[in-house]
Amino acid sequence: MSKFARREGPIRLGMVGGGAGAFIGAVHRIAARMDGKFQVVAGALSSTPEKARESGRAIGLPEDRIYSDFTSMAQREGRLGDGIEAVAIVTPNHMHAPVAREFLKRGIHVICDKPLTATLGEAKKLVKAAEGAEALFVLTHNYTGYPMVRQAKAMIDAGALGRIRVVQVEYPQDWLAAPAAADNKQAEWRNDPERSGMGGATGDIGTHAWNLARFVTGLELESLACDLDSFGEGRRTDDNAHVMLRFAGGAKGMLWCSQVAPGHENGLRLRVYGEKGGLEWAQENPTNLWFTPLGEPKRLLTRRGPGMGPEAERLTRTPAGHPEGFLEAFANIYAEAAEAIIAHRSGSEAPAGVTFPTLQDGLEGMMFVDACIRSSQKDAAWVSLK
Amino acid sequence: MSKFARREGPIRLGMVGGGAGAFIGAVHRIAARMDGKFQVVAGALSSTPEKARESGRAIGLPEDRIYSDFTSMAQREGRLGDGIEAVAIVTPNHMHAPVAREFLKRGIHVICDKPLTATLGEAKKLVKAAEGAEALFVLTHNYTGYPMVRQAKAMIDAGALGRIRVVQVEYPQDWLAAPAAADNKQAEWRNDPERSGMGGATGDIGTHAWNLARFVTGLELESLACDLDSFGEGRRTDDNAHVMLRFAGGAKGMLWCSQVAPGHENGLRLRVYGEKGGLEWAQENPTNLWFTPLGEPKRLLTRRGPGMGPEAERLTRTPAGHPEGFLEAFANIYAEAAEAIIAHRSGSEAPAGVTFPTLQDGLEGMMFVDACIRSSQKDAAWVSLK
């Protein structure tokens, strides 16, 4: 039984990173707030003391729980009677591992942004360090929180497509198509290999595409060939990746991610084809899931519309026809985490159906990025994932 | 200056209606929570004491602020030092007016679901009663909270379409196409003219369609001809309305709302055509706004994409390509209300740009429903709005 047993009320959440101006920190806070199951009570939102203080005040933190140093935060919160039960890590990628370790070792659950780390080496060490940890590790591969993504996975698990033959996944964007603007904080650290880590587009959005395909199909990747490019002027990391995929069991696939494809905002799209049918889902209109059983009319499944299973149903908040989006899907990861954390309080298992990306998913994502880079360094030759 | 002047922190919100099983109450709570600007601290979620207690506990209300009688709630909260500053009214329609009056007269702001009342008479009395009230009245015509709806309005205000000629608006659903299920609470009270009031589809979704057209175009309706039907077996209120519209200044329009149109979930769609161009927006994919300037290529505007103005920008939370939906739009009404309420605390005006539907909009909606019914009773003859 956890040290948090018997506790009630909203889960006390801390945050590391996510100070003023950061995009993903604000998203995590909305996601945590949406269902009323978390309360943000502490934070080291910046490593700059003044910015940490201002950012903490802006989100209503008590003065004595505003930190500028995540180690101090972990130490003190770990000792407080009503210290945080979980921490959201929304720093640049290279800080994920050191921050996570500080909290995990104190039994504080970690909800960490992706990709898992900046390098595969760090990821492996983190996985090792987490072995035996009592606390949970939740990786916010948020696209797995979309109801229709769950529906797609459930249909494939149930055999609706038969044996899978082909997987096509892509994630095009255009925000780096123009020369990098000096004042774009998001673009800036993501363009710095020291902070964003291995892979530019590959790490930032390629991991999302890869994770989505992996989550929905359940297929294991054996090898890949990857052609990386940095088209943008002044780009220090890749901004376009073309990848061919070979899965265990004989399925084949392609993955394309790009940050230089004008006209695309967040064009994540997955298509899966099996012996008996196909599925297609696109993030920009996440309500819709195309199911194309071979030899039958095409069917457009909609969130909470006819034909939905319980896996999608349990993650929706509004009736069919009222679109839910990115924030709701992100909040679903938090909702799943909350279910697991609340069960953990009393030492029980998370309820059936509760699903979220874990350290293992994060490690596989880093192995994917690592393989992309190794392949690219060999002039896009085929490389094994391991 | 309001009695709430100098207060800080989240706005203390109460709720009347919205007990377990109610759809719209849960939506209001998520909307209130999303940006952390409200805190629900009191409620009369049901008029049945036990249900009120259970529902109150389920959403974490303190025991002493759970009520089963809205009058008691208004009296006590009005006297408490940290009593509620605002109340969300999410009861069946016929209760909106009596509840609102109790709170308004105590200077407690009202955030009320639509339609304003069950009858036009009630609406007129409520408007009269509210004259001189210090408190704000916010009607949750939530579709006006979508960023691209604001964008559409701003473009029309700026003359992008020239003089408007034609307005086509529709709101088809299919949830009442099958014979009414006895156990559907939503369907049940909406099918009871005593509680849902004038108009079935007309009041429930026709008012949304009408309000959307009114909000975006700014046009005043002069007369209409309306053919009402109750196609559903056992239906006591209308479930389909065909309406022809004549606006001041010569523009013409059509409005169709239906609850018996298989294949439609919440198919609210507005199209406006002027001398210089057209606009089209549909609620089920609210990210997109089509702008078709005459003689130029069609343009697809997207939330936070190129060409957005500040009116849309200020109501978004995520980057372009990350879909925002119904809950975010609903939360935008609350966000606008919060801006106004916070300004009101210090006796100042709401910041420029803050916009929300008011009593006047609610009254116009009821006048629309009333005219539809009057016309229908005259075999769909033309009737004036006034």
Add this chain to the structure above:
Amino acid sequence: MSKFARREGPIRLGMVGGGAGAFIGAVHRIAARMDGKFQVVAGALSSTPEKARESGRAIGLPEDRIYSDFTSMAQREGRLGDGIEAVAIVTPNHMHAPVAREFLKRGIHVICDKPLTATLGEAKKLVKAAEGAEALFVLTHNYTGYPMVRQAKAMIDAGALGRIRVVQVEYPQDWLAAPAAADNKQAEWRNDPERSGMGGATGDIGTHAWNLARFVTGLELESLACDLDSFGEGRRTDDNAHVMLRFAGGAKGMLWCSQVAPGHENGLRLRVYGEKGGLEWAQENPTNLWFTPLGEPKRLLTRRGPGMGPEAERLTRTPAGHPEGFLEAFANIYAEAAEAIIAHRSGSEAPAGVTFPTLQDGLEGMMFVDACIRSSQKDAAWVSLK
């Protein structure tokens, strides 16, 4: 048995109207040519002798079968051993009736563009004149030639929607949204009530919308209320019509046609809703037919895709996924006419399934236009069709 019995080879076709610069004449010629079943061998393409000669030569007519006077053409062709078996009439609307009568009375089949005539009175006289005529009369309401329109009709005939409740049909265009250009021949005669007849938009495209709804649903129109407008500067005929429809048996509907709706090219769209499901078809992407059975996932039927019946199959020329369009649909009317004419040569019935719009459909179209105008003249009051 017809005078043309025992004849073989392509059907000998004449044409009246359709000289250089005319849009619809060229379309008829392509349609006639597509399947090799007709050969254009004579024509009075213009009433101006020189233009008739040049236009006739341009399409390869023999000199001695170029006419500038349709009466002479009818007389001579009726006497020739290898005279035309059928004539395509593609003149302005007010000439349809006089031309048709000349050919019909000589046993020459008529393939006539729509609307049937310029006035309801002419239409009635033509119907009367044609009574007892041996020759066929084919009205090119070409949208009934689209395979998916046939599919929709077949599904409704087979009861896939159950009893029909609501019909929504529209035909918006934008080509008259700008002030009429003096040099647009199409716009010019259509803007002249003497030549285009009753109804501007109503006659030109409203008849198409009406005919499509009539053809697919089989419903009879009992009464309507119509609000006509002429928004375009200098417009002498209506360019926008809003119409509410009441069908025999209780179904209701709306029809909108407009030539001043920026962004629309030929936006003909039909939606039909019954007790058991809905159908939607739009001319601009005619491959697709949405079928939404109540309570089941939406289905997208495609031309020659799974689920197509023989009524659609017999009118397609290419495999699924190879789009067929306007010209193929138009050619289907000619193909149906050819089947009927060839059967007529030997005095037999047209094969089962052969379907094309007739004089009766044309008459109903004119009754629709007439009712629109009568209603509009009474300030858009309800009028009976008869």
Add this chain to the structure above:
Amino acid sequence: MSKFARREGPIRLGMVGGGAGAFIGAVHRIAARMDGKFQVVAGALSSTPEKARESGRAIGLPEDRIYSDFTSMAQREGRLGDGIEAVAIVTPNHMHAPVAREFLKRGIHVICDKPLTATLGEAKKLVKAAEGAEALFVLTHNYTGYPMVRQAKAMIDAGALGRIRVVQVEYPQDWLAAPAAADNKQAEWRNDPERSGMGGATGDIGTHAWNLARFVTGLELESLACDLDSFGEGRRTDDNAHVMLRFAGGAKGMLWCSQVAPGHENGLRLRVYGEKGGLEWAQENPTNLWFTPLGEPKRLLTRRGPGMGPEAERLTRTPAGHPEGFLEAFANIYAEAAEAIIAHRSGSEAPAGVTFPTLQDGLEGMMFVDACIRSSQKDAAWVSLK
């Protein structure tokens, strides 16, 4: 000046292949007929004499110009005073080269289906044999005949995208996803490497995808890596190809073609991204061309809509909003051929703008297929095109 100089009237066309039951032969005949510029006057529609006779009669050929042997046909037609001026070759792929050579050497123009030949070796020999031939060679890569494909090419030529960075092209189908049916003539010869030649999907549809990308972008392919599969039970040729592309100048791309992707009919789709913008076109709705200039609203260009250039305009037959499809695009290849042949009659150059795929395009297509197979045989390693 050609031996056909001074001739007038429709171009006399012969056909080799395309007997009863053949798909593509019928398409060629409709394409030839659509504009009235060709007349089919001779044919060897089958190598089986009886079938040749029946098929020839069915399309109305004179008895003395029905052949069952293409060599006899070439010899006799080459000697006739009114012999054919051009021949359409619609045989299985391995017969293209021998047939073409017989006609080319007699100065008879060749309009040949794609891919050019069954093997790269045959293609090279045919190109060599054709050197110095007076007659034209037109390869029916029909997708280049779509107006919006011409528009895309013209925009790229004019620099609308700036320097091209990424090309994504795909052609998924599903007709071979189920086990091959024994009675499908199309499937049967295409599954026989002797007759269909190198490449199954690669040759049949991969060449289309490749040709489309090549035509629109003008980019030269330097190397590729290709992973071929034969997923279908009993499949002897590839039915899925994943290809990574490297172009001269640094652009990169991906090509996917598949015949086992359930839900796809003829899903040819091209996306091109440059420094300044993107373009997207899909064959199944060929009216639309998306143009996404970086930093500006997305624009949907439509056939004959605003913003079209003369390259697209000259290849359309109907107004905007009346969809044109596969047959019209195919007929455009014939129309272009007709322009060139008619100019050739008088020894002049084809008019400016006339464009059609040639032997060189066919050779490049075969080089693409050959490279795919070479790569696949090396476990999908990178190979140079040459």
